[in-house]
Amino acid sequence: MTQSLDPGRGFSVGTAVVDVFPPAGTRMAGFAARTEPSIGVHDPVSVRALAVDETCLITVDVCGLHETTCQEIAAALPLPAASIAVTATHTHAGPCIMPGRLGGHDERVLAEIRSAAITAAEKAIARRTSAQLFYREATGIGVASNRRHGERRIDPPAQLASFHGNDGTPLAWVLLYPCHPVVVGPANRLISGDYPAFSRGALESAAPGSTAFFLPGAAGDVNTGHSAEASYSLSQKTPRTLAEAERLGTLIAEKTLTATPRPLPTDGPAAARQLVVDLRLEPLDDVGPEEMAAKWRSEAQATDPGRAALLRTWMQWAQQRRADEELSWHAPVTAFTWGPLTLIGLPGEPFLATADEIAAGLDGIVMVTGYTNGCPGYLPAKDEYRFGGYEVLDAHRYYGMPAPFAAGSAEELVRAAVKLASM
Template sequence: MLASPYESATTDAVPTGTVPVGWGHEPLHLGRGLPMSGFAARTAHSRGSLDPAPEAVALAVGDEVVVALDVIGVDRQLADLVNAEADLPNPVLLTATHTHAGPGILPGRLGEHSEQARKAVAKAAAVAARRALDSRRDCTLEWFDPEIPGLAHDRRKAVVSPDARLRALRWRSGDQVAGYLVSYPCHPTVIGPANLYLSPDYPGYLRLRMQEATGCPVLFLTGCAGDINAGHSVTKSFHLDESGGRTPGDADLFGTTLADNLLAGQWQALDLSGGLTAGRTEVDVTMNPLDTETPAELRQRWEQELRSADEGTRALLRSWIAWAGTPEAGRSTDCRLPVARLGIGEASIVFLPGEPFLAADLALGADPASHTIVGGYYLDTPGYLPDAASYPLGGYEVLDAHRYYGMPAPFAAGSLEALVAAARTLTRAGDER
C-alpha cells in the first residue's frame, strides 16, 4: 500500500487479534441512454457518466462479503443473482449507496428501470465480491468517529443535524493500512435532479479522495439517512430548476470534506479477540394507508393539478396517477423486512433495509463505546421507515413517498422500532457466542 502524507495516527493501544479481510471493486459498466432513478421530476435518460463513475465495492471479512453498489436501491432477486454468479460461501450483504444520480434497476420501484443496467450491476457486484474473497489477508482493526458539524441537515425541520455522525473502520496489515469502511447518514442527493450524468454523488468523491491519499480501497455505507440530507428541502427535488447549485462540484466538496476529517484523525485500536459473528433475521411489519381520500379521488385531484403544474411537478403527478391506477393502491398489506449484523471483535455493523430515519442510528450506535456502524438500504428497498414520533408531523416521507416506491401504503408506525429491536437481538446473540 502507498504511504501518504495524510496518514493519520493510531492510539498507543496495541490491537489484539486479526481477522482475514479482502477488498474488491469493479466499475458498473453503464452506457448512455439509461433511465435514472431517484427524482420523479427527471424523465430524461443518462448522457454518460461523471468521474468518478458508479462502481461496486466489496469487503470480505472472514466468509462474509459486504457489497455496496452505486445505485438507488437493491432487492433480494438482485442479491440472488450475485450469490449465484460469485459462488459465495454465505448470502451477500448487499447494500446501495442510494445515489440519486444512478441508473434505474428496480422493476416496479422508483421509476423506470433498465434490465440491461440491472444485469450489468449484478455482474459487477459478483466480480467485486469474488475479488474480495480471493484477496483476504490477516488484518488488525481500528476505529474513528469524528464530529462533523454543519454538513448533514434534518430536512424535515430545515436545521443542521447535530446527531449525524461520521464513523469508520480501518484495517491494517502489519504496519500498512489495508483499507477502510466508512459510513455517514446523509442522502446522496447533493447532485440535483437537473443532472443527467451517472455518478455515485458524494460517496464517490469521498472514496476517491481517500484512495488518492492512501492508495487503499474504501467501502462506503450510507447510514440512516431517511430524514437527513445536505440542506435542501424535499420540494426542491420535485423541480428541474438548476439555479440552486447541487452540482458535481458541490458533491466533490462534500465528499472530500468528510474524507479529510478521516485522513487527519486519531484512530483507536480495537480488540479482535472476540472473533467474527454474523446474524440475519426478518421482521414482519404492516403497511397501512394514511390518505383521507380514496385512490380514485386522489387520481381525479391530481389530474386537475396537472393542467397548471410545471414540468417537474407534472412528471411527479403522473407517477402518482399511475400508482392510483394499480390494484394494490391504498390497501393494507403485510411485509417482511431483512435485518443483519456483522460482529468484528469490538466492532459491530448493523444492516437495515429501506430508508431508516436517523433515530435508528441513535438507538443502535449513539454510544461511542459500542463501536457500532448502522447502514441503511440493505437487501430490500421498500421505502421510508420513520420513527414513531415522526408520524404526527406528516410530510413527504410519511404520507407520499410510498407512491414513487410502488408500494400500496406507508409502513405503519412502530415498524422502525421493530427493526431496531431485531438488530439488538442479533447483537445480544452475537455477544453471547
C-alpha cells in the first residue's frame, strides 16, 4: 500500500479524529417514525477533520447540520470561513442536533459535537505534513439504487482520493459514494455511523495509522433499494441491521481499493471559494396546514405506532406555520481545488443528477457531495417534481421548513458550482 513519490512536491496535509458518545436516552434523528430514544452507542459520533494547505474538510456522523452550527465552527478556526466545509455523513442512526429540524436537538450533545469539530480541525491544521494526492474510482459496486424509480438502473462510481506521505504511506482517505446511509432502519436504537463507519474502518485497516473520511455524495434519490416511504413504519421487509451495514460498508471500500490509484500533479496550493445562492421555497399543498392537521389527527388514531409518530411530527409542523414566514433560504456552495481535483460541497440533499451535471460542466476530476454547511431538506432535479413523492411533497415537514424548495433550485446550484469552480 505504498506509492513512489517526489518528496519535493505535494500538499501540506493533517488529520484528526474526536469521538463523541451521546448518553443513552438521547433522541435520534433520521426517521420521524422512530418512537423511542437511543439505548446506547454501537459506534461513536465520529468528528473528523482533514486540513489540506489552507482548506479544511470536517465530517460529522449525524443526519444533518444546521447552517448556524457550521458557521459557528468555521468562525472559531484560524482559516477564512470559505476555506472550511462541514459535512454531515447523513447517517440516520445519529443523535438529534439540528435546532428546529429533523426532530430538534439535544443542546448538550450539540455543544459537545460543535466543540469536537473545532478541536479536530485545530489538531489537523497543527499536524500538517507533506503529502501527495492520488485518485481512483470504481464502478460495478452494486449497492446504490434509485429509490424513486426502481426500474432505472444506476451505477454511480465510488470515488477515492488519498493523501500519501513522502514514504508512500497513506495518511488520509476521502471516499465518496452517493447512497443514503439508511441501511440501519428505524427500529434500531443504537447510535451508529451506518455503513460509512464500516467503509472507513476497512480503509483504515488497509493502511494502519491512516484516517478515512466519508462523503455521502448527492444521494437525495439513492439508497440500497427501498422507497423513502418504506421508512414510515418500524417493521421492515428487507434486512436493515448493523450487520448488513457492516457488510455493505466493507464491500464498498474493498471494491474501491481494487482500482488502480494514479498520482495527481500539484498545481500550486489548495484553494477554496464559496458562493451563496438565494433559493426560493414554494408551497405545493392543495389545502392549508389546519385542514391537513385535522386529517392527520384522524389518521393517527387508527394506524401503527411508526406511522402515528410521523403524523404527530407533521401535525407539529402545521402548528408552527405562520402567514409571514420567509419563503427563501440562503444556500452556500463551496469549491475546494486540490490540484486537478475539485471537491464541490452543496447544502441539503441534492439528487444524483445534480452531481452529474456539475461534473459535466467542469474539467478534471470532480467530486460532488451534499449535506455541506447546512441541511434544510431535499433539492430534487426539476424534472422530478411531476412525480411527487416524499422528497418533493413531504420531507420539508420533518425538516421544519415552511415549504419545499421551488422547482429549478437544484439547477441554480449547478450553475453556481460550475461558475465557482471555474473562477
